[in-house]
């Protein structure tokens with residue numbers, strides 16, 4: 460199997476996705492306009508594929524020697540600062556994890572769905588397609604739910620983060636990842652400052668902190684998870700190659716400009732993904748497949764680690780490492796994980812942003828950030844940049 464094939468195990472081919480994408484009459488007309496705009500760009504800027512192939516993007520850590528790296532990760536000898544991830548370790552017992560899983564599923568039916576952090580337009584859009592679940596109702600709920608906060612505050616977690624983040628730690632977002640019977644995996648992606656669908660990056664680290672180490676994700680398995688039940692996959696050290704994030708953000712901010720670098724078929728596919736598809740993962744797949752076409756050896760120097768875990772274990776990673784998950788292949792199994800996004804009070808979160816955007820089946824929709832707070836989980840806040848509890 461080639462490296463590309465190993466990464467793509469379990470994911471449907473994009474060609475099949477494009478064949479089944481059924482645009483209505485209005486969307487088809489809109490697409491014709493977009494294609495002709497893309498052709499105009501091509502004429503105006505004479506962009507060509509070679510320019511994209513020259514895209515050399517290394518992250519700060521990859522450019523610096525390990526001595527300098529140590530200065531902004533506090534240490535350079537841990538697996539976390541070298542490979543950008545920490546292998547699974549036990550936080551709570553299997554029994555405690557399963558009890559929490561039941562409790563959170565219950566809360567989704569009641570409190571989370573009544574008092575979520577979106578608005579009714581976003582909830583209705585997701586619900587109308589049967590998509591409303593704990594991944595959405597549970598977003599940011601550590602702000603209100605002590606059971607979530609207590610788990611994410613556990614010293615066994617923050618002790619592991621301290622060599623990179625230091626003694627002062629905050630959580631800027633918490634979220635759940637559930638997978639039910641026969642669902643597809645989460646496609647490969649990477650992000651340092653979490654622009655996602657926002658107009659600006661959500662995190663603004665000071666210059667002495669490398670973006671890729673300015674935030675760490677802790678992913679706690681609340682059920683057992685293996686290859687058949689949607690375990691996480693990661694490419695250690697891939698945080699040093701930023702191409703995926705850069706290309707994703709370039710396309711998101713000006714899809715037609717980048718489409719003008721491509722042949723007509725690829726330009727059409729780009730438009731399908733970035734204008735007519737819900738969610739971010741089909742966009743991520745387009746970007747990764749384009750990277751494989753542009754750089755046949757993309758990621759090959761690395762290996763893929765499948766993170767099979769027991770309920771109650773946690774794994775830590777820089778979200779700049781390429782990561783993904785397998786789909787759920789058993790129709791009667793359920794997989795639930797809780798992710799905490801940790802950073803330090805020195806990092807500005809949602810600076811000058813009163814609202815944010817979320818990808819729904821009806822396109823990106825805006826929601827207010829009035830109730831969003833950071834949570835101090837260790838040490839103190841000497842900076843007072845963020846609204847923190």
Ligand SMILES: O=C(O)CCC(=O)C(=O)O
Pocket residue numbers: 636644645676678691778782783784796798
């Ligand atoms: O649980 C998953 O499938 C994806 C998790 C993920 O991408 C993340 O925690 O950043």
Ligand SMILES: [Fe+2]
Pocket residue numbers: 648778782
């Ligand atoms: Fe992720």
